[in-house]
Amino acid sequence: xNTLATIDTPAAVISQRKLRHNILRMQEKAxxxxxxxxxxxxxxxxxxxxxxxxxxGATGITVSTLKEADQFFARGFTDILYAVGMAPHxxxxxxxxxxxxxxxxxLTDSIQGAxxxxxxxxxxxxxxxxxxxxxxxxxxxxxxxxxxxxxxxxRVLHEAGMKLAGVLTHAGSSYEFNTPQALADLAEQExxxxxxxxxxxxxxxxxxxxxxxxxxxxxxxxxxLEGVTELRAGVYVLFDLVxxxxxxxxxxxxxxxxxxxxxxxxxxxxxxxxxAGWMAMSRDRGTAKQQRDFGYGQVCTLDGQPIEGYLLTxxxxxxxILSLSSGVSADIAERFPTGTRLRILPNHACATGAQFPxxxxxxxxxxxxxWGRFHGW
Amino acid sequence: xNTLATIDTPAAVISQRKLRHNILRMQEKAxxxxxxxxxxxxxxxxxxxxxxxxxxGATGITVSTLKEADQFFARGFTDILYAVGMAPHxxxxxxxxxxxxxxxxxLTDSIQGAxxxxxxxxxxxxxxxxxxxxxxxxxxxxxxxxxxxxxxxxRVLHEAGMKLAGVLTHAGSSYEFNTPQALADLAEQExxxxxxxxxxxxxxxxxxxxxxxxxxxxxxxxxxLEGVTELRAGVYVLFDLVxxxxxxxxxxxxxxxxxxxxxxxxxxxxxxxxxAGWMAMSRDRGTAKQQRDFGYGQVCTLDGQPIEGYLLTxxxxxxxILSLSSGVSADIAERFPTGTRLRILPNHACATGAQFPxxxxxxxxxxxxxWGRFHGW
Numbered sequence: 088x089n090t091l092a093t094i095d096t097p098a099a100v101i102s103q104r105k106l107r108h109n110i111l112r113m114q115e116k117a118x119x120x121x122x123x124x125x126x127x128x129x130x131x132x133x134x135x136x137x138x139x140x141x142x143x144g145a146t147g148i149t150v151s152t153l154k155e156a157d158q159f160f161a162r163g164f165t166d167i168l169y170a171v172g173m174a175p176h177x178x179x180x181x182x183x184x185x186x187x188x189x190x191x192x193x194l195t196d197s198i199q200g201a202x203x204x205x206x207x208x209x210x211x212x213x214x215x216x217x218x219x220x221x222x223x224x225x226x227x228x229x230x231x232x233x234x235x236x237x238x239x240x241x242r243v244l245h246e247a248g249m250k251l252a253g254v255l256t257h258a259g260s261s262y263e264f265n266t267p268q269a270l271a272d273l274a275e276q277e278x279x280x281x282x283x284x285x286x287x288x289x290x291x292x293x294x295x296x297x298x299x300x301x302x303x304x305x306x307x308x309x310x311x312l313e314g315v316t317e318l319r320a321g322v323y324v325l326f327d328l329v330x331x332x333x334x335x336x337x338x339x340x341x342x343x344x345x346x347x348x349x350x351x352x353x354x355x356x357x358x359x360x361x362x363a364g365w366m367a368m369s370r371d372r373g374t375a376k377q378q379r380d381f382g383y384g385q386v387c388t389l390d391g392q393p394i395e396g397y398l399l400t401x402x403x404x405x406x407x408i409l410s411l412s413s414g415v416s417a418d419i420a421e422r423f424p425t426g427t428r429l430r431i432l433p434n435h436a437c438a439t440g441a442q443f444p445x446x447x448x449x450x451x452x453x454x455x456x457x458w459g460r461f462h463g464w
Numbered sequence: 465x466n467t468l469a470t471i472d473t474p475a476a477v478i479s480q481r482k483l484r485h486n487i488l489r490m491q492e493k494a495x496x497x498x499x500x501x502x503x504x505x506x507x508x509x510x511x512x513x514x515x516x517x518x519x520x521g522a523t524g525i526t527v528s529t530l531k532e533a534d535q536f537f538a539r540g541f542t543d544i545l546y547a548v549g550m551a552p553h554x555x556x557x558x559x560x561x562x563x564x565x566x567x568x569x570x571l572t573d574s575i576q577g578a579x580x581x582x583x584x585x586x587x588x589x590x591x592x593x594x595x596x597x598x599x600x601x602x603x604x605x606x607x608x609x610x611x612x613x614x615x616x617x618x619r620v621l622h623e624a625g626m627k628l629a630g631v632l633t634h635a636g637s638s639y640e641f642n643t644p645q646a647l648a649d650l651a652e653q654e655x656x657x658x659x660x661x662x663x664x665x666x667x668x669x670x671x672x673x674x675x676x677x678x679x680x681x682x683x684x685x686x687x688x689l690e691g692v693t694e695l696r697a698g699v700y701v702l703f704d705l706v707x708x709x710x711x712x713x714x715x716x717x718x719x720x721x722x723x724x725x726x727x728x729x730x731x732x733x734x735x736x737x738x739x740a741g742w743m744a745m746s747r748d749r750g751t752a753k754q755q756r757d758f759g760y761g762q763v764c765t766l767d768g769q770p771i772e773g774y775l776l777t778x779x780x781x782x783x784x785i786l787s788l789s790s791g792v793s794a795d796i797a798e799r800f801p802t803g804t805r806l807r808i809l810p811n812h813a814c815a816t817g818a819q820f821p822x823x824x825x826x827x828x829x830x831x832x833x834x835w836g837r838f839h840g841w
Contacts, residue, residue, distance in 0.1 A: 095553075095554070095557075095841060096551075096553075096841075097841060098841070129781055129782070151743075151781055151782040152782060171727065171739070171782050171783065172727040172728045172737065173727070174473075174725045174727045174739060174802070174803065175802065175803050176472075176473075176725065176803065177472070180472075196728055197728055197729070197802065199801070199802050200727075200728065200802060203802075203803075222730070225733075227730075227737070227780060227783055227785070228727075228728050228730070228737050228783065259780065348551045348553065350548065350549040350550070350551045350577075350605075351549045351573055351574055351577065351605050352574070353599070353604075353605070356602075360549065360604070360605050362548070362551060365748075365815065366528075366818060367841075369746075369747055370746055370747035370748040370749070370812075370815055371742075371747040372747070372749075403604060403636065404506055404528055404814060405506070405528040405529060405548050406548065406604055406605065408604070424576070425551070425552065425574065425576050425577060425580075426551065426552050426553065426580075435747075437781060438742065438747055441743060441819070442818070442840075443840055444839050444840035445840070462821050462839055463819075463820055463821035463822070464472060464473075464474060464475070464744075
């Protein structure tokens with residue numbers, strides 16, 4: 088039996104117990120708000136994880152690349168929302184997926200983009216299902232709810248015979264807040280803006296069934312989702328130190344950690360050198376600008392208990408430097424002898440997971456299953 | 465024929481012309497200093513690139529993981545130095561490689577580590593070839609040249625019948641400098657410290673054939689490598705914006721770029737949204753603390769010419785935000801219409817390459833070859 092004591096390091100370990108808890112927590116939240124949950128599988132790119140989300144009640148999945156759509160479709164997922172603005176050169180790929188039976192929905196936020204979809208759809212006698220991306224917090228893409236461009240985009244699609252499925256927004260700026268009230272306010276802004284865009288389309292005689300919102304922090308702190316039909320969220324499935332700083336999870340809900348081995352020391356500096364560098368942790372330093380900076384990660388014992396004060400304070404490609412975040416630990420080599428196995432909680436689960444070809448899924452009995460994840464485009 | 469205009473994006477593009485130029489430049493430098501060159505293949509993890517380095521005169525390769533050793537050995541590379549401190553649990557893997565005919569050299573920097581190698585070697589009646597890691601700049605692992613622990617480490621290995629092959633150092637702090645004189649001084653410190661450690665071992669009657677030093681900046685700025693037998697360097701093969709800031713390459717020598725497509729705009733903010741986010745660029749922000757911050761990368765035209773002032777200023781997982789680094793570009797949508805293809809020069813070639821399962825190797829005639837790279841451990 089493979090265990091945390093026997094497998095090679097570094098390895099990306101998912102606690103199955105915490106994973107299931109997190110899945111249930113978000114599903115219950117969506118249920119209580121009366122909306123469908125469409126998890127964003129870009130976090131794990133792992134069919135086993137998505138299957139657990141589906142089994143818990145999720146309706147369809149959200150993807151960030153057409154490769155994810157290909158891979159999940161091949162694993163039996165047919166209701167797929169591609170939540171990145173459609174590049175014209177990818178329409179042939181989207182068409183191919185739809186012709187194979189994948190209910191792929193696509194996204195646009197401009198007249199130019201809508202026209203490209205309409206032209207390609209008509210040329211190939213195909214009715215694409217399209218959502219319009221709405222910008223409710225100014226952080227990335229989308230049309231503002233009151234923007235004059237909204238109705239023309241809808242009309243271009245509708246009048247060309249495409250299926251104008253609805254509107255979608257993502258309040259990604261939620262990562263910058265850290266109080267329940269600020270997140271609840273942003274969730275309301277996200278909801279209200281997206282519902283307003285839907286109302287404008289409907290008032291103009293255009294169809295708009297789907298009103299899709301979400302980010303992990305706003306999803307968890309939303310108090311009402313009136314007028315919304317579906318919620319999207321990704322990182323909640325694993326959580327991470329950034330989400331802990333945002334305040335939407337406890338330290339005990341972090342389901343992903345990186346298993347590492349101590350390979351040496353610099354005793355005068357209070358350093359233990361471990362075999363998890365930035366190649367394993369990723370270069371994500373998302374906690375650097377939050378109220379608590381965890382360096383490249385929080386050091387935990389092999390059974391997952393945080394060792395207060397010890398962080399991965401620096402990282403080279405295959406070397407991590409483990410030290411006390413304040414001051415020099417005089418007993419570093421005695422405390423963490425060469426060969427010691429530890430687990431590091433990452434800043435950002437999406438980025439850290441992407442460094443690994445697979446997860447090691449840990450059961451309560453200590454056994455591990457290998458769950459693959461997709462890489463590349 | 466696949467070209468930059470036809471392949472899907474994002475993609476990691478290597479200019480074969482620049483690659484060959486960079487390989488030749490470092491090989492000539494090593495030749496002129498009278499030392500062997502042992503490239504660090506962790507930068508590309510690509511057999512085609514390593515073969516070009518070998519064909520240009522390199523002697524053996526350096527790796528950062530045993531998976532790299534496995535993969536390169538399977539592709540015909542037999543002279544391999546594993547330049548990360550040996551974890552005891554990996555000795556069985558190293559033994560297996562050596563028994564298959566791989567001339568794998570391993571590394572240690574402690575009595576405990578040396579003892580583990582000696583014990584395992586004796587138990588399996590195998591003579592490992594071992595280098596002692598020397599710390600010449602305080603940035604990571606290794607024994608200081610004058611440290612009392614050096615000779616006992618050598619003796620543990622030698623007296624157990626292991627082959628004490630030599631000493632190795634890596635002045636990784638060279639990335640923090642940016643003048644030829646500072647780099648030349650550090651190169652001399654790296655050389656002198658490693659040679660001194662070798663002399664101490666030899667004076668104690670211990671063998672020490674190999675004196676291995678290097679980092680890309682110190683290698684390129686070293687004025688003498690007297691007493692050194694081999695030079696190691698990695699990122700020179702592609703170069704990147706960090707190396708440009710360090711001052712060891714020109715902008716025209718950067719061989720790696722990320723091909724991307726414009727997928728939308730926020731005109732009022734002067735943003736073009738591209739499909740290269742941090743998943744493509746990596747989260748490496750190595751230029752943030754240098755004299756010139758390139759954000760997530762320098763924007764170039766499809767034929768690789770930098771567009772002055774335009775950077776990837778922010779990144780989400782699959783979205784990059786392209787904007788003028790100073791002020792708002794009023795004509796962003798006219799200048800970069802949806803569908804426009806661009807190339808982004810990355811901060812750190814090792815980190816960006818790792819985000820891709822393969823490289824697209826660009827020939828002078830515009831054709832592309834796919835070169836695989838290894839992922840994971």
